[in-house]
Amino acid sequence: MKKGLSFLLAVILMAGIVTPTALADDVINEKLGVPIVVYGANLSESELEIVKKDLKTAEEAEVEELSVDGNDLIKYIPGGDRNARMYSSAKITRQEEGEGLVINIVTPDNITQVTADMYATAMLTAGIEDAVVEVAAPKKVTGHSALVGIYKAYEVSGEVLDTERTDTANDELNLATKLSEKAGVDKDEVAKLLTDIKKQIAEQKPATKEDVEKIVNEQLSKLNIQLSDADRQLLIDLMDRISKLDIDFSKLNEQLSDMASKIKDKLGDIDPSFWEKVKEFFRNMADSLKSLFS
Secondary structure (H helix, E strand, O other), X not given: OHHHHHHHHHHHHHHHHHHHHHHHHHOOOOOOOOOEEEEEOXXXXXXXXXXXXXXXXXXXXOOEEEEEXXXXXXXXXXXXXXXXXXXXXXXXXXXXXXXXEEEEEOOOOOEOOOOHHHXXXXXXXXXXXXXXXXXXXXXXXXXXXXXXXXXXXXXXXXXXXXXXXXXXXXXXXHHHHHHHHOOOOOHHHHHHHXXXXXXXXXXXXXXXXXXXXXXXXXXXXHOOOOOXXXXXXXXXXXXXXXXXXXXXXXXXXXXXXHHHHHOOOOOOOOOOOXXXXXXXXXHHHHHHHHHHHO
């Protein structure tokens, strides 16, 4: 019985720990605004419901809901196809300055090209910082329309994005996916390569394109990544453009290293067997009480 009471106390204490976290979603942040959810415009009604469930929109006290279509695509990604079909969706929750970026792809099997790190590095290039971003799709897609949705969400929230930075960010994401899909470089290695090059650009402050080329070649050699001459030149050209943007690269490494650990389900740290043990305890207690009166 002592063990049973100790376990019951643990359950009560756990409830005390979990409840405030659950209630946190019921509070509307009047400073930063409510989460903005941007859906791909080509989702069917059933797919939309799946995405809403994946992004847990019902658990928010209030959300602003938007959609992105081909018109948004060509606005934020020059050269895009107005008739492109948009399925990947995103929920964006603004954070206090200095909190950094946290990216969570909640349907990883359905976002086939863009990784969380790729989203993060492109968003930082575009000038988007301090947010929790969750990405979902109901079927296998590349994941590019989610980035369009993120851009749209930020403009709706009152931010003004520099088109030169968003254009560069789009080209960066395209090159990242090209290297991982066609050049055969591991996706995580691509993200690390882009991050490490940016860090070196921030530290060395290259004055010429030749200086940028040296940094690129050093990082390719360091990570033992082999690229064709054409892909290597694309990377050099892109990083030369990035080196001329007003970006605080010093934040990048810390933000990316924290990314995986920050986003979890509200009960993600609890042993999955925990609630089964709770049920078993109460079943045993009920059996014990029955035996006392039999």
